[in-house]
Amino acid sequence: MSAGKLLVYLVRRDLRVSDNPILHHLATSKHGYTHLLPVFVLPPHQIEVSGFLADDVEESPYYPALSKVGKFWRCGPHRAKFLAQSVWDMKTSLESLESGLVLRVGNFAEVVTSIIESLKSSNNSVGAVWMTEDQSVEEEDDQKAVSLACFANNVDFKLWRDDKYYIDDRDTGLRNSQDLPDIFTSYRKTQEPLRDRPRPSLPRPNVASLPPLPPSTWMPPQKPPFVTSSTYEDFESRLLGPLENLLNYPPAYPRNAKSAHPFIGGETCAWDRLHHLVKNGGMFYYKETRNGLLGPDYSTKLSAYLALGCITARQVHEELLKLENGTDPAYVRSRGFGGGENEGTKAVRFELLWRDYMRLCTMKFGSRLFRLSGFKGDDKYEKDWKTTDEKIASVDQDPSPFEVRTILNRFLTGKTGMGLIDASQRELYHTGYTSNRARQNVANFLSKHLGIDWRYGAEWYESMLIDYDVSSNWANWQYVSGVGNDPRGDARVFNPVKQAFDYDNNGRFVRTWVPEVKQLEKLENVFQLWTTDHEELAKLGLVDDIMVTDPLKKIEFSVDRKPRSSRRPNRWRRGNGRGGRGGGSSSFPEYGDGSDGHQNNSPTGSGKQDEGGARMDRNSHSSAASRGGSARGRGIAWRGNARGGGMGSSLSPVKLSRLAKSSHIAAPRVNMVLKLIMALFPTMVLLQVILSTVLSIMPSPVLILRLPSPRLLTRKLPTPSNTPNI
Known part of the structure; x- marks a missing residue:
């Protein structure tokens, strides 16, 4: 048996057996390997692993997996559960192919070294270690560490191209990452027509086509002090066990509220979801529904599957082709069958390209993805961001670091007093998901209305989002915060009240997740509780609610005509303008110009009018800090209707x-x-x-x-x- 040649396959965010280049190669070529050992590693710097400690061990050898700025768990409970489901689904799929998947805890290099040494001690050997590339800083560090470990042990190492994206890197026309345009529109134009760009996906391996698992006598054990799981229930329990006490005073789960993302992780459920979207018109109507806020079908909800590699962008594209070309009888009754590309499927491809672009930005800018000054760099961008860290806060920071900590806690728990923001934050906390439209407003509110270090928000999204993707999350937070590659930078400011009127025009979303306002009739009260008459507040017992007494921001807003439908007509505008997104891998892209022209850079009472018809009013309400509270801000008086116009309404x-x-x-x-x-x-x-x-x-x-x-x-x-x- 010692003459066998074993291949170790380190699985990361390629949790699928179909369209998997490594498995396809092993199933269809003469590679010379006698055994295959797929290994999924739980890296302690990204996932809290103390739940896998042996019963007689109290302390982990690793630091807690906390974020750098906000000290949040880097992988919160929602994503941890989705990850557990996805890992176990791949394990089951590999077992159906007469292979399997081994779980290990530790740094990648440590795990590889342990496997190599264990096999050597039993007179067996590792012929090679393969893994799929990943472009973020930490992932590249892991790749280098594994490469060095292999070199030290005279083992071959190969890094495979990541094929889960829409357009293959070899087909973009970019000589290197530095050739990437800093404006998305410029990049998009070089890749059109998008329908013709992806390469064909790879089929699922046949049963028994992969090299078998090594015998149990070869199998290296988990290195102490950790243990691994033999059942899914134990695996999930150990992953989620340490992830408690996320917030000191978390919001209660509203009665009758339902998650917009009730989906199970894994390749199997990813395909179920994709087929459902095509069959039931979700792809055909995507452009019309994508700005929705409630329900499972207003957007594709494929982002979490794409982030973990449970399904690939080119697989999504091929299902769209089957619908458009009318080649799959399973879709014969689906809207758009045989009708060619439509506005909905075109919009889906647009979003997939945006995901590609965010990843390419990560390749281009590297560690600047996580820098406070963003892609713009220290030499081009200066802003006095507010922070909770007394060591780096300016001497005269107002609000103080302690006050910022209080503001952040209210922001995270959904008690800002801004209905759309609070509803989104509570939905995120309870379900791990919130809509694209809400993410944009949340990111804009924290960074541009409150002026707080945007990385607190990016880290919170990293912790809480089911569909977290490092490139989509961090690059989009930069974009919305004005430090990324948005050409408008700080000029793009949202009015969250106007946005609520536009996209939650019946108030259902805010009423669902902020039950305190459920009984209020007027939308302006639902979207800003402080605007409610004292008598009505007293009737509902809300007179002393902090959202009334001390909202973090007050925006006076009047609506001269009916707000737009939440199914906003999104035309393909010149240049296909985009405003980025504020979070996970679903990212934040939209068509057209969604900002409100709401400027926040004039002193109160200056009378300076901005491009959207808003002006600073000396009689407008200030923020909490200027009233002796915890938040600093400027009062805003919005003059105009839901479309931003107030004067000369006959001239559009x-x-x-x-x-x-x-x-x-x-x-x-x-x-x-x-x-x-x-x-x-x-x-x-x-x-x-x-x-x-x-x-x-x-x-x-x-x-x-x-x-x-x-x-x-x-x-x-x-x-x-x-x-x-x-």
Whole structure:
């Protein structure tokens, strides 16, 4: 038996047997390996492993798996459970192919070294170690450590290309990562048409086509002081056991609230979900429904499966092709069958490309993914971010580090007083999922309204999201926070009240997850509890609620006409603008310009008007800190309707844009030109009177100057943008 040649396959985020390059190669080629040992490693720096300690051991040799800034568990209970399900599903699938999967606890290099040494002691040997590449900093460090361990033990090491993304790296046209454009639109244009880009996926290996597991007598044991699990129940219990006490005062689970992500992890359930989406119209209607907030089918919910590699982007693409081309009888009754690419399937591919782009950004910028100054770098971006860390906080930081800690706790528990933000945070805490639209607003609120270090939010999402993906999460938080590759940077600010009116226009989402406001009739009260009359607050027992007495932010907002439907008509706008997302691997991309033009950079009472029709009002309400509370901020008075306009409602932004184009004036200079015209307005009116008088006494016609209406001259033109929408 010692003449056998054993291959160790280190499984990470490639938890599938179909479209798996390593398994496909072993099943279809003459490789010379007599045995295959697939191993899934639980790395202690990313996953808390103290639950796997032997019963007689009290202390782990590893530090707790906590985040750097916020000290949150890096893998919270929702993702830990989904991971356990996905790992066990792959184990079951491999066993059905007459193979298997071994679980180990420890650093990758330690696990590999332990396996090699154990086999040597029994007169057996490891021929090679294979693993799939991953581009993030920690993952690359693990790869290097495994490579060095193999070199030290004279064992071959091979790193396989990660094929779970939409467009193969060999087909992007990029010579290296530094060639990647910093603007997504520029990259997208080089990859279109997207429908023709992916390579074919690889089939599932046949039964008995893989090299067998080594005999049990060869099998190296788990290195002490840890033990491994032989049943799924024990595996899940040990993973989730340490992940308690996430928050000191967590919000209660609302009665009758249901998770928008009730799905089980693993390749098997990933395919069930994909087939359901195609058969039931989820893909066909995706573009119309993707901005929803409640229910399991407003978005694909494939992001968690994609993040762990339970399914690949090109497998999703191939199912779309079967629908569009009408080649699979299973979809014959599905909407869009045989009709070619439609707006829904086109939008899905757009999202898959955005995931690719986030990963490529990680390859390009490396450790800057986690830097406070973001991709922009220290030399290009300076901002006094608020922090809880007294060691790095500025001497005059207001609010103080202690007050920021209080603000953060309210932010995490969903007690900010901003209905949309609170509903999303409570949903995230209880279910591990929240919508793309909500993620954008949460990220924008923390970073741009509260001015708090955005990494607290990114780390909280890393901990809580089922669909966490390192590139999508961190790059999108940078994007929304103004330190990433959003060309508009700090200028892209959301009004969370307006966003709530736009996307939760009946208040169902906020009422579902913030039961305190469930009985309120007026939407403005639902979205900001402090706006409710004292009498009604007293009736509901909410007079002393902190969301009333001390909201972290107050935004005065009026709606002149009915808010938009949550099924917002998202047209393919010029440049396919995108605004990034604030979280997990579903990321935050959207079409069009979703920001509200809501600027927060003028002192209170300055009267400075922004591009969206909002202005700073000396009578507006300030934030908690300026009233002696814990949060610092500026009062905002929103003047206008749900679409951002308040003056001259008969003249739409579309018409203003057309005026700008017809005048052949560069968009950034339109406002300056209009101000000049306004200054000359009295003279121009007098000139028109004189010309009219001359016309009345002259036999030949004279051209009369047509002036824009005064109402037009008081409006600022929206700046056309082909940048991403948040």
